[in-house]
Amino acid sequence: MDWTKNTDCQLIVVGESKDGQPFCYEEKFTIDKIGEDSFTVFLELSVFFPFDKLEHVSFIEFSFRERGILYYTYVDLLQLEVKKSICYLTLSIPEEIHQHQNRQYNRVKLSLRTPITLQIVGIRGLSARKGVAFSGQLLDISAGGLSFVTTNRLFYPLFLEFSFILPGFPHPITAYGEIVRVSNFSNDSYRVATEFRHTPDSILQEIDKYCSLD
Numbered sequence: 001m002d003w004t005k006n007t008d009c010q011l012i013v014v015g016e017s018k019d020g021q022p023f024c025y026e027e028k029f030t031i032d033k034i035g036e037d038s039f040t041v042f043l044e045l046s047v048f049f050p051f052d053k054l055e056h057v058s059f060i061e062f063s064f065r066e067r068g069i070l071y072y073t074y075v076d077l078l079q080l081e082v083k084k085s086i087c088y089l090t091l092s093i094p095e096e097i098h099q100h101q102n103r104q105y106n107r108v109k110l111s112l113r114t115p116i117t118l119q120i121v122g123i124r125g126l127s128a129r130k131g132v133a134f135s136g137q138l139l140d141i142s143a144g145g146l147s148f149v150t151t152n153r154l155f156y157p158l159f160l161e162f163s164f165i166l167p168g169f170p171h172p173i174t175a176y177g178e179i180v181r182v183s184n185f186s187n188d189s190y191r192v193a194t195e196f197r198h199t200p201d202s203i204l205q206e207i208d209k210y211c212s213l214d
Contacts, residue, residue: 003071003097004034009041009064011089012183013077015057024183025050026191032088038078043087048186051080051087062094073097106211107142112167114138116148122159124178125198130161136192138164143208145177145195149185154192156180162194166210173207175199 010028017023027050029041043050063072079090116138120131136150146162162175177194185191196204 003064003094004039006064006066007031009062011041012061012063013051013054013057014059016055017053018055019053020055023054026181026183026193029089034093036093038090038092040088040090042089045082045085045087049082049087060091062091069099071097071099105142105144105208107140107144108211109140110138110167114164114167116146116162116164118148118150118163119161120154120158121161121176124157125159127159139191141166141207142211143196143204145180145193146175147191147193149189149191151189153190154179154182156182159197160194166207169210173203175203175207 008028008030010026013023013025015023027043029043032040032042034040057077060075060077061072062075063070065071073094073096075094076092077089078092079088081088114137116136117133118136119133121127134150134152136148136152139147139149141147156179158179160177160179162177163172165172175196176198177196179192180195181193183191183193
């Protein structure tokens with residue numbers, strides 16, 4: 001697998017923050033340049049600098065997709081710098097790249113503010129009693145799952161009910177899914193990634209169709 005032909009990648013950075021708390025950050029980056037011993041990726045900063053509270057890095061997962069297949073590996077952080085509103089990370093060249101064969105769906109990143117209403121309905125599956133409803137902001141979605149931002153602290157493997165209306169979509173959607181990853185989004189909010197579970201195929205097909213329109 002020639003990873004150097006890809007321009008976009010995903011990084012998951014795990015370490016320790018300056019206050020001694022776990023640090024976890026996930027975002028899409030763009031590959032800037034590739035050398036013999038290292039390569040550089042960059043991220044355009046919007047509101048905040050994601051690494052201002054980072055004390056040290058435990059590990060970084062570098063991943064990318066090609067023809068619907070996920071490829072991933074560990075890399076080392078060699079340098080971090082900010083120039084104007086762009087964050088540059090210099091990373092070690094991957095030694096071995098692994099392949100994840102699960103089916104990958106078209107994913108749409110929502111540019112408009114899209115609210116989502118959530119309820120905890122169990123752990124690793126549905127339960128008979130629902131928790132209190134709370135709100136979040138939908139970030140992206142595919143037929144495989146969605147991610148959102150909320151100020152409520154959540155964790156794997158809570159099971160959630162989602163209610164939302166996609167921009168330009170004719171009717172509300174209710175779906176269910178399990179939390180697979182939680183990371184810090186800002187000082188007082190979290191980014192939560194989920195995978196759909198126990199959701200009718202008809203709804204997943206509608207979501208897949210919506211994500212394939214672009």
